[in-house]
Amino acid sequence: DIQMTQSPSSLSASVGDRVTITCRASQDINIYLAWFQQRPGKAPKPLIYRASNLHSGVPSKFGGSGSGTDFTLTISDLQPEDFATYYCQQYNSYPLTFGGGTRVEIK
Amino acid sequence: EVQLLESGGGLVQPGGSLRLSCTASGFTFSSYAMSWVRQAPGKGLEWVSTINENDGTTSYAHSVRGRFTISRDNSKNTLYLQMNSLRAEDTAIYFCARRTAFEYWGQGSLVTVSS
Numbered sequence: 489d490i491q492m493t494q495s496p497s498s499l500s501a502s503v504g505d506r507v508t509i510t511c512r513a514s515q516d517i518n519i520y521l522a523w524f525q526q527r528p529g530k531a532p533k534p535l536i537y538r539a540s541n542l543h544s545g546v547p548s549k550f551g552g553s554g555s556g557t558d559f560t561l562t563i564s565d566l567q568p569e570d571f572a573t574y575y576c577q578q579y580n581s582y583p584l585t586f587g588g589g590t591r592v593e594i595k
Numbered sequence: 596e597v598q599l600l601e602s603g604g605g606l607v608q609p610g611g612s613l614r615l616s617c618t619a620s621g622f623t624f625s626s627y628a629m630s631w632v633r634q635a636p637g638k639g640l641e642w643v644s645t646i647n648e649n650d651g652t653t654s655y656a657h658s659v660r661g662r663f664t665i666s667r668d669n670s671k672n673t674l675y676l677q678m679n680s681l682r683a684e685d686t687a688i689y690f691c692a693r694r695t696a697f698e699y700w701g702q703g704s705l706v707t708v709s710s
Contacts, residue, residue, distance in 0.1 A: 489657075522696045524640075531690055531700040532640065543698065575640055579695040582654045584630075584642040 490514050490578050494587035500595040505566045509590045511559040511576035520580035523552055523561045526589075527572045535574075536561065563592070597621040597699045599691050604704030611681050615704055617674040617691030625669035628694050631676050633687035634703075641687075644676065645695055659685075681708045 491514040501507050511521065519539040524532040534543045536552040539559055549564045563570055571594050576587040603615040617629070631643040644655045644665040653665050664677040674691050688703040 520696075524697070526640075531702055532697070534696075534698050534700070537696045537698065577640070577642075577697065582645075583656050584645070584695055586640045586642065589639045 489583055490517060490581060490585050492576055492578055492585050492587040494574075494576055494590050496590060497588060498591040498593060500593045501566055502595045503566055503568065506562065506564045507566060507592060509561045509563075509574055509576075509592075511554075511561070511587050513557045513559075513578055513580075516556050517578045517580035519555050520578055521552075521554065521559050522577045522579065523550075524575045524577065525570075525572050526575065532575065566592075568594070597693070599693070599699060599701035601689065601691055601701045601704035604689065604706045606707045606709065607681055608710050609682060609708055611708070612677070612679045613681065613706060615676040615678070615689055615691075615706070617676075617701055619672045619674065619691075619693075622693075624667075624672040629665075629667060629674045630692045630695060630697060631665060631674075632690045632692055632697060632700075633685075633706075634690070635684070635687040638687075643689070646674070678706070681706075683708050 493512045521539045523536040526532040540552045551562045573589045573591045575589050598620045600618045607613050628648050630645040646653050646665045662680045666675045686708045690703045691701045693699040
């Protein structure tokens with residue numbers, strides 16, 4: 489099974505900050521990596537697919553990069569609505585697996 | 596507009612069974628693989644199962660293989676998850692999602708396994 493390791497598990501940031509979340513796969517997953525945002529009590533919201541492609545309606549303040557085993561999600565100009573938990577997920581092979589999540593909190 | 600609506604959740608005793616449904620609209624259901632993902636209270640996301648659009652090939656997480664069965668009825672635009680031999684650790688919100696990159700999600704259905 490492919491293990492997905494996210495770091496950090498949590499971070500504190502201020503409104504207007506730029507943050508970066510990393511996701512590392514235990515083996516090569518090409519670019520089959522997605523990112524999701526989840527606010528408390530809500531279903532996950534898809535942000536990025538194929539490592540760097542924004543879903544329709546997702547603002548360009550979100551950016552994804554990487555291939556192979558190392559990936560990053562960058563969020564610019566943090567706003568109150570961006571404080572949430574973020575997950576990466578590989579869909580290169582079964583079983584599909586998620587990272588443990590990164591909680592972005594207000595400093 | 597793509598919509599996924601889960602139903603069928605509830606309280607069930609350990610060892611019991613439950614069937615979840617996910618009704619899809621806003622897209623050609625038969626053309627897409629469909630998946631189930633769950634989230635235990637206060638925990639992260641866990642993929643459960645996927646069914647292909649073409650030949651109905653299915654895949655399961657190790658934790659549910661042999662107990663859960665995913666199926667679909669394309670004539671009803673509906674995805675199912677039959678859950679048998681339920682355990683306390685199956686307690687979670689169950690989401691249906693489109694494809695394996697989970698590009699659309701339902702709102703979720705809560706399954707509680709408890710005596």
